[in-house]
Amino acid sequence: xxxxKKSVINLxxxxxxxFTDRCDCDVIHEDAVERARENMPNPEVQIGLAELxxxxxxxxxxxxxxxxxQGEMCVCDIAFLLGMTKSAISHQxxxxxxxxxxxxxxxxxxxxxxxxxxxxxxxIDVGAEHVKHTGAL
Numbered sequence: 074x075x076x077x078k079k080s081v082i083n084l085x086x087x088x089x090x091x092f093t094d095r096c097d098c099d100v101i102h103e104d105a106v107e108r109a110r111e112n113m114p115n116p117e118v119q120i121g122l123a124e125l126x127x128x129x130x131x132x133x134x135x136x137x138x139x140x141x142x143q144g145e146m147c148v149c150d151i152a153f154l155l156g157m158t159k160s161a162i163s164h165q166x167x168x169x170x171x172x173x174x175x176x177x178x179x180x181x182x183x184x185x186x187x188x189x190x191x192x193x194x195x196x197i198d199v200g201a202e203h204v205k206h207t208g209a210l
Contacts, residue, residue: 128172129200133157134165138188141175142197145187 114122128134136155140146146154152162166186169175176189188194 125172125174128168128174129196131165131168133161134169135197137162137165137169138174138193138197141186141188142194145178145185147183147185151186 113119129138133155137151140151140154148159148162148166151157151166152159155162166175166177170177173189174193175186177184177186179185
């Protein structure tokens with residue numbers, strides 16, 4: 074029985090490759106630290122930002138927001154566009170409503186959804202531009 078040739082990995086090479094962006098200095102740049110400290114949002118805003126970006130972490134919610142970026146739509150329209158059930162879309166819209174990213178209006182039995190305000194459209198636009206710029210497509 075022939076033995077398989079084992080490859081040997083030098084852990085130093087792996088470690089050097091993984092940590093090439095590590096800073097090896099021990100100097101604190103007080104001006105940079107102070108500038109960051111003075112301009113750091115308060116903890117409540119930091120938590121709110123984390124929650125906001127968490128909502129954008131779901132591809133279905135992003136697709137819904139991109140659709141609503143073009144104008145208001147009802148659940149049936151969004152479900153048809155995305156090839157999903159009305160129930161699944163309604164669930165995601167509830168999350169988007171709770172985080173004030175979308176709003177709704179009733180017209181008889183039909184409920185129309187739209188982006189809550191221009192800030193939401195700006196977040197989508199800037200995020201998309203960043204993805205395109207970084208080549209993360």
